[in-house]
Amino acid sequence: MTLSLVACGQSGSNNQPNDTGAASAAPNLGAALPEATDTKTLDISKSFSFDTARLIDIEFDIESARNSAADVSICTDYSEVGAEFDINFNTCALNGKLDNGAFNHSMLLTNDKESVVAVVLFQDAEMIPLYREFTVDSNQRNKADGSVQRVIVWK
Numbered sequence: 001m002t003l004s005l006v007a008c009g010q011s012g013s014n015n016q017p018n019d020t021g022a023a024s025a026a027p028n029l030g031a032a033l034p035e036a037t038d039t040k041t042l043d044i045s046k047s048f049s050f051d052t053a054r055l056i057d058i059e060f061d062i063e064s065a066r067n068s069a070a071d072v073s074i075c076t077d078y079s080e081v082g083a084e085f086d087i088n089f090n091t092c093a094l095n096g097k098l099d100n101g102a103f104n105h106s107m108l109l110t111n112d113k114e115s116v117v118a119v120v121l122f123q124d125a126e127m128i129p130l131y132r133e134f135t136v137d138s139n140q141r142n143k144a145d146g147s148v149q150r151v152i153v154w155k
C-alpha cells in the first residue's frame with residue numbers, strides 16, 4: 001500500500017504546484033562557451049568609437065521657401081515610393097520652423113541610420129511640400145582639429 005501512495009504523489013483537489021522542496025540543478029552555462037578572453041590582449045584601433053550616435057549639422061537655405069511660412073522635419077523611418085516618400089512622421093529626429101528659408105541646427109543620429117529625408121511643409125496648403133533625401137556620411141567636412149564634421153546642406 002505504501003508503494004502505491006508514493007507512486008501516485010499528491011491526492012485530492014488541491015491545485016497547488018507540486019513543490020518537492022528540492023532545488024533543481026542549475027544549468028552549466030559555461031559548458032558550451034569558449035574560454036574567456038583576457039581583455040588586456042585585445043587590440044583595438046585608436047579610431048574605434050563606442051559612440052552609438054553621431055552629431056549631424058544641418059544647414060538649409062531654401063530659396064523657394066524664403067517668403068513662405070514653413071516647417072521642416074528630418075525623418076529616419078521612410079521608404080521611397082516612386083518620386084515621393086512614404087514617411088512615418090512619428091519617427092522624425094528633428095522638427096522646426098524655417099526662418100526665411102533657413103534652418104540651422106545640430107542633431108544626434110544613431111549609427112544604424114545611413115540616410116534621412118528632410119521634408120518642408122508649407123503652412124499655405126496650396127504649396128507643394130519639398131522632399132530631399134540625404135546620405136549622412138557622404139557629406140563631411142574636415143575640422144581644424146582633424147576630426148570630421150558631418151553636415152547636411154540644402155541650398
